[in-house]
Amino acid sequence: MHLQGPFEPPNGALMILNPKAKTLVANRRGSSVWKVETDSGPYAVKVGYPSKTHTWTALAPAREAAVLRQLTPERILSAEWEHGTWNAQPWRHGDSLYELWEPHRFETSPPAPDLGEALSCAAALAALHEKGWVHGDVQPAHFVIGRSAGTFLIDVALAQGGKVPREYDFSYHGCLVHYEAPEISGSVLRTGYAVPTRESDVYGLGASLFISATGSRHVDYPDDAERWEQRRAIVDKPHRDVNVPGVLGKLIDAMMSRRIADRPSSIEVCEELRAAM
Ligand SMILES: Nc1ncnc2c1ncn2[C@@H]1O[C@H](COP(=O)(O)OP(=O)(O)O)[C@@H](O)[C@H]1O
Ligand SMILES: [Mg+2]
The missing domain is CATH 1.10.510.10 (Transferase(Phosphotransferase) domain 1)
Structure with missing residues (x-):
């Protein structure tokens, strides 16, 4: 399946993060990235979906979450959604x-x-x-x-x-x-x-x-x-x-x-x- 995006943060992400505001940061090659403001600080939410050339982009956020959990003790969220997987990770300022x-x-x-x-x-x-x-x-x-x-x-x-x-x-x-x-x-x-x-x-x-x-x-x-x-x-x-x-x-x-x-x-x-x- 070939999808274009951008895709909103899925409901699962919204329910946990309860964002006060969100801004689309990037949408390309099977990935929509949002900056989401929450009570516990800003998060980057990455929404993966199959791109024109690759299907693995749909899996990339869940894969990244598995890697991040081995690198940092910070809160990393991830789950599946209709077209792939998403993750939420602390927003890095700079x-x-x-x-x-x-x-x-x-x-x-x-x-x-x-x-x-x-x-x-x-x-x-x-x-x-x-x-x-x-x-x-x-x-x-x-x-x-x-x-x-x-x-x-x-x-x-x-x-x-x-x-x-x-x-x-x-x-x-x-x-x-x-x-x-x-x-x-x-x-x-x-x-x-x-x-x-x-x-x-x-x-x-x-x-x-x-x-x-x-x-x-x-x-x-x-x-x-x-x-x-x-x-x-x-x-x-x-x-x-x-x-x-x-x-x-x-x-x-x-x-x-x-x-x-x-x-x-x-x-x-x-x-x-x-x-x-
Ligand atoms: N944790 C983060 N903190 C700050 N900015 C981020 C973070 N994650 C992604 N971004 C922003 O979103 C852009 C795209 O994110 P990236 O992780 O490279 O995903 P993709 O390659 O799937 O588009 C980055 O270049 C950066 O500007
Ligand atoms: Mg990238």
Whole structure:
């Protein structure tokens, strides 16, 4: 079934959360996300449904809830609804890395990117890795950088590392190609599937910092190219020159190494950034 959305938070969610207000934040690729104000603070409510290209998007919120419950003691709600599953999770305050670094992309003489902000993103990824998890969908919209709350790496729907109920699990088909490591693109092209790793997460972090600082995708391919053509380019072509100055540029270049073993770990990225500050 192909549905368009957006879909309202289902009754089950409304009954438990009893929202005072709700705002639609995103609706794309089989997922409607709402910011919901409740007596116990704001929540993000994600409503999953089958998308044009995938059916697993309907299961993603329940899968994410199962992952979140292993990562945080906070209240995570989840259930099924007519067209799929939904979850509710604490709302993370802040701007995404992509929003925060907008001045670097548009101002004529922008300041150098803030190493502390880059470090907070690397640290959020390293914290997940240290818990034994791989994120699998690292992208600049998924780093929420708060002034006081710190930086959160959101959207763990594709994360791997613990147990997920079989009825809500699905295999990994790659992530957003703009942040996809060459070995993941290659595997998806060959088999339709891939295995996300800490190293592919680090590649995604490099590509996320790069696009946020420069506006350029890691590899040069046409906007309107089919997904498989974009993956072909990621496999066949070197990544763009990293024209970001200083330590950050060198680190982004290393994170996007084609040779997996040459990439620094997320912990090493943190150490290098800390040493440069
Ligand atoms: N817990 C959260 N706190 C704050 N914003 C969130 C949260 N979850 C999702 N969002 C917002 O909604 C957008 C889409 O959510 P995401 O989890 O990436 O779902 P999907 O990829 O299914 O659209 C995010 O980029 C972010 O702006
Ligand atoms: Mg997402």
